Amino acid sequence: MKDVLSKFFSNNRTEEKPQMKISVYTSLDQNMEYIKNQLFHASDLKWRSISFNQSKGLIVFLESLSDLQKIQQEIIKPLEGKSQGNVDEVVTSVGITKHSDLSEVPQALIQGNCVLLFEGSTEVFIIDVAAVNIRNISEPANEGIIRGAHDGFIEHLMTNLYLVRKRVENPNLVVRYYQSGKATKTKLALLYMQNLANPDLIKEVDQRINSISLDMTLSPGFIAEMMEDNPSSIFPQILLTERPDRTAAHLMEGRVVILADGDPSALILPVTFFAFYQSPDDYHSRWIAGSFVRLIRLVSFIIASLIPALYIAIIGFHPEILPENLIFSVKSSIDRVPFPPIVEALIMQITLEVLREAGVRLPSRVGQTIGIVGGLVIGESVVRAGLISYPMVIVVALTAISSFVAPSNEISIATRLLGFPLMILAALFGLIGITFGMLFILIHLCKLECCGTAYFAPVMPLRMKDMKDTFVRFPIWSLNQRPHDPHPQKYVQERNSRGWKQDDPGKE
Template sequence: MFQRLSQHKKGGDSHSKQEIRRARPVSASLEENVSYIEQALFPSDDVQKRPLSFCGEKGTLIYIESLTDKKVIEKNIIEPLSRNQGEELDQLFLSVDSKKETDLEQGIAALIAGKSLYLLDGQKDFFVFGTMVSFVRNLSEPDNEGVIRGPHNGFIEDLTHNMYSIRKLIESPNLRVRYFNIGKITQTKVAMVYIQDIANPNLVQEVEKRLQDISIDTIMSPGFIQEFTEDNPYSPFPQHLNTERPDRTVSNLAEGRVAILADGDPTALIFPVTLFAFYQTPDDYHSRWIVGSFVRLIRLLSFLIAFQLPAFYIATVSFHPEILPVELIFTIKGTLSQVPFPPIIEAALMEVIFELLREAGIRLPSRVGQTIGIVGGLVIGDAIVRAGLVSYPMTIVVALTAIASFLVPSNEMSTAVRILRFPLMLAASIFGYLGISFGLMIISIHLTKLESFGTPYLAPLAPLRFKDMKDTFIRFPIWRMNQRPHDPHPQRMTQETVSRSWKNSDQPKE
C-alpha cells in the first residue's frame, strides 16, 4: 500500500511531470490562458478563480484554497487592486513576494506549490504571488494508528487543513477535489478526493452518485456517510477503511482509490477496500520487507484466533475431549468439575465482563481508565475463578482471545470479529466441531459475496490473482511491486520507474 506513494511521486507521476516541463507560452487572450489552466487542474473544487480587473482590462486571480493563505490574498492582492489610483501594476504588490512568468506550465506548478496567479487580458506574462499557507503542524498522532517509524501527524477537525496535508504529499495537477454539501439542516461540507489519471472514472462516478443521493437532515461525521454509501449495510464487516493518517490516505489514492473527508471530523473514508486492507499498517512499509511480512502474518493469525479460539475450546471440552493428551484431559476436567455452569455460560460470562471492562476503560478519563481496566481485570478475574464460577483454562482462552483482538489495526474490523465470536460459540456448544464448520462456511460464503463499490471483498484471494498476492499475506520488497493492485481497477496498472538498475551497473566489467 505505502509503496504506491513513493512510486507515484517518482514513477507513477512521471506523466504529469513530463507535461509540466514542456513550455507553454502565455497567450494574449485571457480566456485562452485560463482555459489551459482549467484543463490541467479542473474539475477540482478547491481551485478558485476570481475576476479582478485592472485599469479597465479584464483579469483573473487563480489559487488553490487548501494551499493558500486567504488573508494574505485579501490584504496584499485584492485590496491593492481594488483601491488602485493609477499606479503601475508592479508597484501594487510590494508587500507580497511576487514575480513575473511567461510559461503557463510553470504557473501550474506554482499553483500546486501553494502560490497564486494573476493574469491580465492582452499581457504576455502573469504574476506569481507567494501566498502559501503556513499551518502549525499537528504533532499528535492518532491513538489507534500509532507507528514506530514514519510520520507522526494526523488529520484534525478542519477540512482545509486536511486537504493541505494531502496536497503537500501529492504535488500533482492530477489530484482532484470535489466538494458536496450534505444534510438539509447542517449543510456539512464533504470532500471527495482522487487522482484523475489513476482512479477509475466509473468508480468516481459511482461515488459521486451515492453522495448526491444522500437525503438526511444532519450529517455529523463520516460514519453517517459510511452507512449511506456501503453496499451491504447489514453486514458486520466494514466496507470502508477509516484512517486519520494523511500518509495512509495518500498511499491509497495513489493505488486508484477514492477518499471522503468531512469538515469537523479527522477521519477519512477510503474505498473500495478488501478484507486484507484492514490488516495492513504503515509499519509494514516503514520496516524492511522481511520484518513487515512477519508481523503481518502474526496479525492475520490473530484474526483467526480472535473469533475461533473460544468456540474451539467449548467444542473440545464439551464434545471432543479425546483429541487432547490424557494428562491435559485430567487437568481440564478437574477444573471443570468445580464449575456449576457449562462451558458456553463460562465463556459468555467472561466475554461480557471483558466487554464491560473495555467500555469502562474507554469512557473514563485516560488517567483513570487504564487503572480501572488493569485492576478491575485482575481483581474480578481472580475472584471469579476462586468463587468457582469460571475455570482457569477458560480464563486463559478469553485472555488470549482479547489479546488477539487487540492486534487488529482497524477498530471497526476488531468489533466485527468480537461480534462474530458469540454466534460461533453458540454453534460450538450445540453441535461441536460440526457447528463450527457450518459457522465458518456461512461466514466464508458471506465474505465471498460481499463487495465494496463493486470490488470483491476477498480479492485477490477470491477471485484468485497471483500478481496481487505480493502485498496480501506477506509484503514483497517494494522494488518487486511494479504494479498497482487490480481491485480498484486503476487506469494505469504499471509503475514505470520501479527498478534497481544500479544493481546491474555494479557488475564487474570484463
C-alpha cells in the first residue's frame, strides 16, 4: 500500500540521469549521425565539408545561432589557405578548444559554437562563432533620473560586464561564471571586489547559487526567490536595478552583484530596507536637496500604506479627531454613500490597481490615455452616482501618487499590498488595529535578514555612524566610512576632503 501511495503522489516523475561521456568516433559518419540524433534532425543544423592535413573534415553549426561570416572568415578561409598545420594555430578565432567527449558537442552547438571534426581523429574542435544580436544601450525606463549617466543594462551579459568594468577600472573586481537551469543553461556572473567583499558573504552567495536546482532560469526574479532568506515576506530582500552606476556604487560598498544573460537587471545583496529608497539623484544633487527628496520618499511609504486605513478608522470609530468644520463637510459627503468606508476603499483601490495594470499592458500611447481618462471618468462617475464619497477619492489619489515615488518597483508593490491588511484592521478595531498592524510590520522588519545582514539596519541594530546616509544624505566629505551592513573588509574609505580649503571639516 505504501509503494502504491508513493507512486501515486510522485506524479510519474523520473529523475533525469546524468549524460554519459562518449568518446569521439574515428568515423565522420558516426559522429554526424550522433549529432543529428541528439538534435532530432533539426532543420537549422548545417554542415560543410573541408579538407585539411590530407584528411576529410566537417564544419557543423546551427545557422540560427552562429555567425556565418565568422565561420567563413575565421575558419574556412584560413583552412583553405593552408593545406597543413595545427588546427588551433591556423584557425584565427580566439575561442577554440579541443575536446574528446562527443556528448559535449550538442550543448556547444546550442550555445552558438561550431564544431570541427576530422576523419580518423578522436578529438573535436569547438570554436566560438556565436552570433550577437543585441539592442542599443539606453536609459532604463523604470529608473529614470534627472542628472547623471543615462545608460542602462541590456540583455547581453558581456555588454553588462563591460558597463560595470568601465566604471570600476580596478583589478580587484572579480567575475565568476555559473550556469543555472538544467534545461535553459542560463549563464550567470557573480561580481564582487576582492579587497572589500566579506569572504563569508562570497562563500554564502556561492553556496546558494550552486544549490539552485531549476529546469529553467528565465530572469533574475527566479534567482532572487531561490536565494532570499524569507521568500514568504512581502518585502523584497534583494535589490534589482538596471543602472550600472548604482551597481558600481554598491560594489564599492562591499556588496556582491549577480548578472544573468538574457535579462537587463542586476541582483544586489545584501541590502537593507532603506537601500530601496535611495536613488543616484540623491548623490548627483546638492546634499540638502538630495536629503529633502529622500525624506519625501520615506514619508511617501508611510502615506501610501497608512492613509486609507487612517481615513477608515477616523470615519468609522474616531470622528471626534476631525475639526468641527471639517466634520460637517465630510459627513455631508459620506451620508449619500450606501457602503461603509472599508467597502469604499476596497472598491477604489482595486479599481486603481486594474487601471494601473491596464496601463502597463497596453501600448505606451494608449496606456497613458487609459490611465488619465479612465481615472478621471471613473472617479467623477462613481462620486456623482453616490457610490463613493469625495474624501475617499482624494485619499485614494494621494495613496496612488505616493506609491509611485519609490525608486524601486519591488518596494512600491510591497507598499501597495501593505495597505489592504491595514485597512481591514482599521475597519475592525479602529486606531488600535492600525497600531497593532504597524507594530507587527516593524517587528517583521527587525527580524528579517539578507545573507546574515539585518534588513532594518542601521535602525535595528542601531548604528549612528551609518545614519549619515540613511534618512538623509550628509555631505560627501563627511562620508568617510562604508556602511556596516555588508560587513566589508575595509570600513574606512579614502579620506574625503576639500584639499583647497585649509579649515575644511573633512580634514584632520
